[in-house]
Amino acid sequence: MIIAEIGTSHEGSVEKAKALIDASCNAGADFIKFQWVYAEEILHPDTGFVKLPTGNIPLYQRFKELECPVSFYKEMLDYTHSLGKKFICSPFGLKSLQELLEIHPDAIKIASPELNHYPMLKFLAEYRKNQKEKIPVILSSGVSTLSDIEKAITIVGKQNVSLLHCITSYPAPEEEYNLNLIKNLSAVFGIPCGVSDHSLDPILVPALSIAAGGTIIEKHITLSRKTEGLDDPVALEPEQFGFMSHTVNQAIASINHYGKDAGTRRIIEQLSEQYGKEKIQKVLGTGIKELAPAESQNYGRTNRSLHFMKAFDKGHVISKGDIGILRTEKVLTPGISPEYYDLVIGKTLSVSVENGAGVQFTDFFQSN
Structure with missing residues (x-):
């Protein structure tokens, strides 16, 4: 073919x-x-x-x-x-x-x-x-x-x-x-x-x-x-x-x-x-x-990860429209894998986040 x-x-x-x-x-x-x-x-x-x-x-x-x-x-x-x-x-x-x-x-x-x-x-x-x-x-x-x-x-x-x-x-x-x-x-x-x-x-x-x-x-x-x-x-x-x-x-x-x-x-x-x-x-x-x-340097950037679609303050509860499953590409920081998309929906931010930032577990679970 x-x-x-x-x-x-x-x-x-x-x-x-x-x-x-x-x-x-x-x-x-x-x-x-x-x-x-x-x-x-x-x-x-x-x-x-x-x-x-x-x-x-x-x-x-x-x-x-x-x-x-x-x-x-x-x-x-x-x-x-x-x-x-x-x-x-x-x-x-x-x-x-x-x-x-x-x-x-x-x-x-x-x-x-x-x-x-x-x-x-x-x-x-x-x-x-x-x-x-x-x-x-x-x-x-x-x-x-x-x-x-x-x-x-x-x-x-x-x-x-x-x-x-x-x-x-x-x-x-x-x-x-x-x-x-x-x-x-x-x-x-x-x-x-x-x-x-x-x-x-x-x-x-x-x-x-x-x-x-x-x-x-x-x-x-x-x-x-x-x-x-x-x-x-x-x-x-x-x-x-x-x-x-x-x-x-x-x-x-x-x-x-x-x-x-x-x-x-x-x-x-x-x-x-x-x-x-x-x-x-x-x-x-x-x-x-x-x-x-x-291609090794592209791993995590070219393929998909989770990104915030807006800037959000600490205490914001994440809904589906808040998270994008996107290629990171040029200047942004890669987020966690799309396999965790459902896990973060409904969670409360423990820190403020920037528009476009890659989603991290530490955005929700801060250690003491």
């Missing part, structure tokens, strides 16, 4: 979105993927700035600019289906998930930072519970531990669920991809596994992931790397994406023709001739699940 991740590269333009869908189809994608963005589901307004060619822009403002109405996503779904392809989308909170389910996508992708958005995962699991043919779910596992992945799969289940190995770094170094982890994750959790690739090379990680047992390739696509989409600098332009799809299909054909073991050896030998044996072995890695060096 080849997924073309359009994400927000359309920048809210219906015409550009359709041009990206056309390009993705022509470049060999099976699934066309979008992101259903509401800024308030992702970030606190004071989260910090993102550096763009036009200057430093508040990250929250940038996400606000990428918000689209439900009708936009429905039109993209219909257009994708009209071209004989499947539509997949990432929600980032309960509102976007509920609206996405209402337009009946072909699959739902949970992005790496949302792997610990437990209220959203629980809502999705409850929705799937009563479905005879459960809607496919793809979980991405960048900036996560083995325990994080296990918690998410325990909630969502394994039926029609796949996993993507990922490095949450833009761009991600090929040598840190540890693609031998693909078969190990698949064996540990008993579900298919592939790779979400943020590296710049259109060939190396995608083709080698097939040799490593991967069943899904996800890669960003853009009409031009010079445009201002948040992920455009690490995306493939259509010609590159087409080259990637061709190479991946060649790798699959090699395994089908020569058999799994011989076909795998052949792929590795061919890539070793092109990139060198030492680099190929580095990309394949140890197969042990660890945070990649490029």
